[in-house]
Amino acid sequence: EYGKQWYQRRVRGHVLGMLLLHLLLPHLVSGAMIEVNPGTIDEILKKNNLVMINFSAGWCRYSQALKPVYEKAAQELEGMTGVALIYVDCVAHSSICQNYRVNKYPTMKFVRGGELMKSEYRGQRSVEAITSHIRTMMEDPVKQLHGETELSLAREANKKKFILGYFTATSSYSYEVFKSSAQVMHGQCQFYAIVGDDAKEKIAAMGKESIFLINDVDHPEKPFEGSATDQPQLSAWVKDNCVPLVREITFENGEELTEEGLPFVILFHDPEDQDSVKLFTQKVSEQCQDQRNGVNFLHADGFKFAHPLSHLGRSTGDLPVLAIDSFKHMYLFPKFENIHRPGRLRRFVEDLHSGRLHREFHGEVFNDRANEDSEPIPMPKDPKMAAKMMAEQQKLERKKKDAGTAPPESVFRKLEPNKNRYSLLEKDEL
DSSP, X not given: OHHHHHHHHHHHHHHHHHHHHHHHHHHXXXXXXXXXXXXXXXXXXXXXXXXXXXXXXXXXXXXXXXXXXXHHHHHHTTTOTTXXXXXXXXXXXXXXXXXXXXXXXXXXXXEETTEEOSOXXXXXXXXXXXXXXXXXXXXXXXXXXXXXXXXXXHHXXXXXXXXXXXXXXXTSHHHHHHHHHHHHTTTTSEEEEEEXXXXXXXXXXXXXOEEEEESOSSOTEEEOOSOTTOXXXXXXXXXXXXXXXXXXXXXXXXHHHHHTOOOEEEEEEOTTOHHHHHHHHHHHHHHOGGGTTTOEEEEEETTTXXXXXXXXXXXXXXOSEEEEEOSSBEEEOSOXXXXXXXXXXXXXXHHHHXXXXXXXXXXXXXXXXXXXXXXXXXXXXXXXHHHHHHHHHHHHHHXXXXXXXXXXXXXXXXXXXXXXXXXXXXXXXX
């Protein structure tokens, strides 16, 4: 009997040891592709500066073709500090893929400094292309300026906002934090630095290494008041100040914005009407700050983009018009003036991701918000705004009879992910 108990303890110990090895293995392997699960992914994201995530499904032929290429790329990047290439089986671990709003296989996303980056990897699926892209992302994105003359030229050449830092040396800890923030914000905001002797006068005047927002309309040189050694704080400040909360979509940047793969929450407006843009931006700021990684908040010249308006059954005479383009369908925000209602814009965005917008369009009734957009709302005290709101309500009443029975198709369908490269999921919420 004693021998039997001893044997059972040995077996249990062996099984427990193998289980612990299996759980710890992803953390012990260096340079190899790491397959993760809900219990291991967060730790790997925390431990690495840059993580590339391959969201795949075993049944998808494009995922099957990519996996050995991805494994080889991970092997070639072995030894690169702070970099990990991880793999998520979306069939076995669907909760992870849902959290990252994956709607096609394979999808390749990046997490930098613990933060999900907007842009996906859409380059060639080769070892050379993937490793080259990773190495480029790990380069120093900060452009060096030498003195005030080069700064003046940068101001003139760069009409957009940019971030400028003054540092004693590129080896200083503040510069390393600055560089890390520049990597996190890659493609969203340009970073410049003046270093060494060229920076001495400014550092002496400020009493420390300093960071500024340049070319802001209200503040030509707005200082960063936080700690230059606090990377999350700096990145948050850059995102709030350098990256517009609501960007303008044009024919020139439309394809680039579409490639980010995020649905558009878009305000069509008269170019002379900047009040609507300001109101929309204000409501996005109040209600939807945490939604920026899931959708793109945009505004567009309603006259130049009259074609999308026509798909919604609207014309330039109906401006301003707010809608969502999910890259499958377009959904109309019922009444623009209802954006004043607490939480209404946020619910519109959440209803996209839950699929509720699609189901409502097909006649499904949700009693929890019955008559939400038909209840009277207080008229503004400003007579001009009140008259404008009244006119909009009258137009909407006339449009009701023209409502269709299916949501209009996306006008950006031609720019959606290519079916010869991806297995697209039939998900109306994305």
